[in-house]
Amino acid sequence: MAAATSQAASAGPRVSAQARNAKRFIVGIAAIAALGGALFGYDTGVISGALPFMEDHFGLTSLGEGIITSALLIGAAFGSLIGGRMSDALGRRNSLLWAGAVFIGGALAVALSPTLPFMTVARFVLGLAVGSASVITPLYLSEIAPPHIRGRLVSFNSLMIVSGQLLAYLVNAVLAHWAAWRWMLGLAALPAVALFVGLFFLPDTPRWYISKGRQDDAAGVLRRTLPVEDVPAELARIDQARNLEADARRGAWEQLRTPWVRRLLLVGIGLAAVQQITGVNAVVYFAPKILASTGLGTGAAITATIAIGAISVLATTIGMSLIDRVGRRPLLINGLAGMTVSLALLGAAFHLPHSGAVSVLVLCLMVLYMAFMQATLNTGVWLLLAEMFPLKVRGLAMGAAVFVMWVVNFAVALVFPVLLDAVGASTTFWFFGVMCVLSLLFCKRYAPETKGLALEDLEHELRKTAEAKAG
Known part of the structure; x- marks a missing residue:
């Protein structure tokens, strides 16, 4: 009896430490990956403050305003189609890395655009990243989160989108005093750099690792989010669910x-x-x-x-x-x-x-x-x-x-x-x-x-x- 009590007492701190480490790991993942949602929100919202000054700079007509605004959105439509296939082929993390790189280059290209046609093409390319992130980010979060917090973590991405829009409005309000519309657009590169760099420190998802036959890598990620004794059952569950979905897609x-x-x-x-x-x-x-x-x-x-x-x-x-x-x-x-x-x-x-x-x-x-x-x-x-x-x-x-x-x-x-x-x-x-x-x-x-x-x-x-x- 005394031995059992002593064993339970020693297991308690280990369980508590594992839970704390898992929480830190998940919070870190959410903070970095959800930057994709924030960039989605920022890049769609920032145009509202930049347009009035771009109208004077480029001599925009109403149709020109519509073209500049909507170029990102048609890019996002195609980006959403590309994102799912790319995440299956390259992995969720590597696909987000690609999106982060396009976010950086697209934001800088938009901010430095010398002409209206260049701006339109740059906004379309930036839209590819927005659309891809709109698919890949919730997929990454849903697959790497433990089941008991999956809903909250995926919903957090939706909250980050509207938070990104709010950030865009705040930046617009500050920079409007100097008519600094290029800075409004270009500052999106900063969180994009944070996303790109942060992703190098994150793993891919257990589901993707299993789809590529990398069982050990999948188990390594699961051990950072779940109690060790639950890992084998979760590996089996993911493998079974993946097989069912593969049959379903066919x-x-x-x-x-x-x-x-x-x-x-x-x-x-x-x-x-x-x-x-x-x-x-x-x-x-x-x-x-x-x-x-x-x-x-x-x-x-x-x-x-x-x-x-x-x-x-x-x-x-x-x-x-x-x-x-x-x-x-x-x-x-x-x-x-x-x-x-x-x-x-x-x-x-x-x-x-x-x-x-x-x-x-x-x-x-x-x-x-x-x-x-x-x-x-x-x-x-x-x-x-x-x-x-x-x-x-x-x-x-x-x-x-x-x-x-x-x-x-x-x-x-x-x-x-x-x-x-x-x-x-x-x-x-x-x-x-x-x-x-x-x-x-x-x-x-x-x-x-x-x-x-x-x-x-x-x-x-x-x-x-x-x-x-x-x-």
Whole structure:
């Protein structure tokens, strides 16, 4: 008895030390890898502050603004397609290293661009890194995290994206005093260097090591995140899951011929389009231009966008806490209703005479709209896309939906400044309000509810529901 007590006492400190080391290792991984999410947010958000000064420097038209803004997004669409395949071939860590190098070179090329065509090409190349990081970063985090904290660690990446946008708004506000738009764009190279250097100190994921037959390397990583006695079982579980997914991928195209699976794919693509067509990135990319149209000065308009970034971070945190309690469908439907009201009021506000009070009102309504968007639609759509597809088509269907999301994002960014000049802010935001109403009807009719169901049970339920609606 005494020996057992002594053994337990000596094991206690060892377990505690192992747990502390594992926590430090995981925190280090999250801090470095999530820089990919922060760069995603920074590079998409920083253009809002740089555009007003680039307009003067390059003599940009509204179409030119749309082209400069959307060049990154079409690059991101193709980068998202490249990222998944590259991460399978080169590894998750090496693919993030590639993305980090492109982030560095792209940020510097954009900042130093001598001409508009050069800027457009540089933004497209930078978009390749943004799109790749949008796929690889959550994949890396989900595969290297222990199961009991996987959800929180992957959600942390979403939080880092909106945090990167907030950082961009803060940098824009400071540098706007000197019209230093090149510095706004070029400073993205600093976190990109931190990502690139930090990744040299991180391993790849156990799943990728196992896929390449490197069992010892996989076990070495698992011993840094799990109790030693749990490592063999986890190795076996990963190997079994990888084999099941390989079998599933081989039958993916055949499965798409099944009517209920095709229906789910179309619903997923529709949800991806809904997330973008309702106008969120028109606000993210062009908030200073919108505020300037109310009579606010350029510097003040850029500074005011900090409120939009701050509410995005707060609302994303709230959405993450609500999604499992409220459910996916109610969150989408109620969020779209709130977005519709916000956009209706925002459109009406532009009919008021220009004044400081009207500028504040427009900012408050944009903040309200972003709060509804980030807490509900943004959180809900990403989670549904990760949950709703059957295993055999999950990778293929998710890739198709994310590609459509980037393409619609590109279209909105290209057309919005032209639309703003052609029909005015009021009509433009009412148009987005109509899109919200149509999206609400779409979600009410087609969006599935996935709350509280294991993925295996969920596939059965979604099949029954899809077949019933199709019949």
